[in-house]
Structures are given as structure tokens and as C-alpha cells.
Amino acid sequence: MQSSAFLTISDLWIERGERDLCKRLSFDVFSGDVLRILGENGAGKSSLLKVISGAISPLEGKVFYGGQEVTNDRHSLQESILYLGHSAGVKKVLTVEENLRWYCPSVSSSELHSALEALGLLSLLDSSVNTLSAGQIRRVALSRLWLSKQKLWLLDEPFSSLDAEGVGILEKRIMQHTASGGAVILTTHQDLLSLHSRDISLSL
């Protein structure tokens, strides 16, 4: 028997710019899940992740985490949910190391080195992010996944700009996370080679 859901989306109705993006959407997320949100450009995939993270409000419907209602409550979700947005969200004037220390002030040097090593970024430790390529910047953003203690990851287009090696590294990290009881909801336009996902489709 499946254990109880730790995230429940109930009757969600999202409206943006006077357009209905999803109406009466409901689903559960369980430990070990990889949920892939599919849909054309503009279908509302990023908006759905933002609603789940508490960054924007739905018109109607509720989000429950661990049985508690957390709709619109970004603060209460911070310890449980890691949201990585569509843009990399890194500080371009800082170095790679400074970015990681800014994300995770309590990170130890060995944790920081392991995360950068996993992503092939160790040699770029002291480089300013504004000197890096798009794929390298995406890797810096993704390094948070190697430092994260949160159980639920919301990843908006995490594979964008990654080469085949980077895609493989990220898929492996997601598999490790779900195997240890975490869950991931992600948006992507690409086929996932080794991840077994449940798909949720949004339509225009």
C-alpha cells in the first residue's frame, strides 16, 4: 500500500493575465516521485511551480504539505521545498564559490568542493559567473541540489543549456534524491532518458 502523500494539490485554478492556465487540477506527490509537467510554451508549467512554491497565489484551490494547508505560505515551505526557477538565479558579479556560499552560508568547504566536483566546476571555483558559458552557469545554479536538505524539489527547465554529460549528472542526482525519500516536480521540453516520471499535461 502506498504511504500518504506529502504534497497534495487540490482543485487548483490558476489565472494569469486574465487567462485560465489550469482549472480544477488535483494530484498527489509521494516520496520517491518524479513528476514531469508537460505542455506547450505558455501552457502554465512555470506558473504551476510558482503556485506550489507559494510565490504566486491561485485563483482557487489549495496546496497541502504534510497534511497542513500551505497555499500562499512561502515562508513555511522554505525548509521543505527547494524551488529553482527558469532563469539560473545566480549572482553574476560573484565567483562560483561565493554563489554557493551565498545560497548556503553554513556549507563546509568539503561539502562545497564535493558539489562543485560533481558538476565539473572545481577548476572554476574562483571564476566570476559573468565569465562563464550558459551551460556552466546552469551547473552553478544546479549545485544547490548537492547541498539541499529539502525533501521536495521544484525544478523549472533544469536541463536547459546542459550538454549530454550534464543531463546525465542531473538525472543521476534526481535518482539519488528520490531513492532517499525525496520527490521532484520538474518542467522540461526534452525526453528524460533514465528517469521514470509520472506526467501531468497542461494544455493551452
Ligand SMILES: Nc1ncnc2c1ncn2[C@@H]1O[C@H](COP(=O)(O)OP(=O)(O)OP(=O)(O)O)[C@@H](O)[C@H]1O
Ligand atoms: N508575471 C506575469 N503576469 C501576467 N501573466 C503572466 C506572467 N508570467 C506569465 N504569464 C502568462 O501566463 C501564461 C503561462 O506562462 P508560464 O510561464 O507559466 O508558461 P510555461 O508553460 O512555463 O511556458 P514556457 O514553456 O514558455 O516556459 C502565459 O500566457 C504568460 O503570458
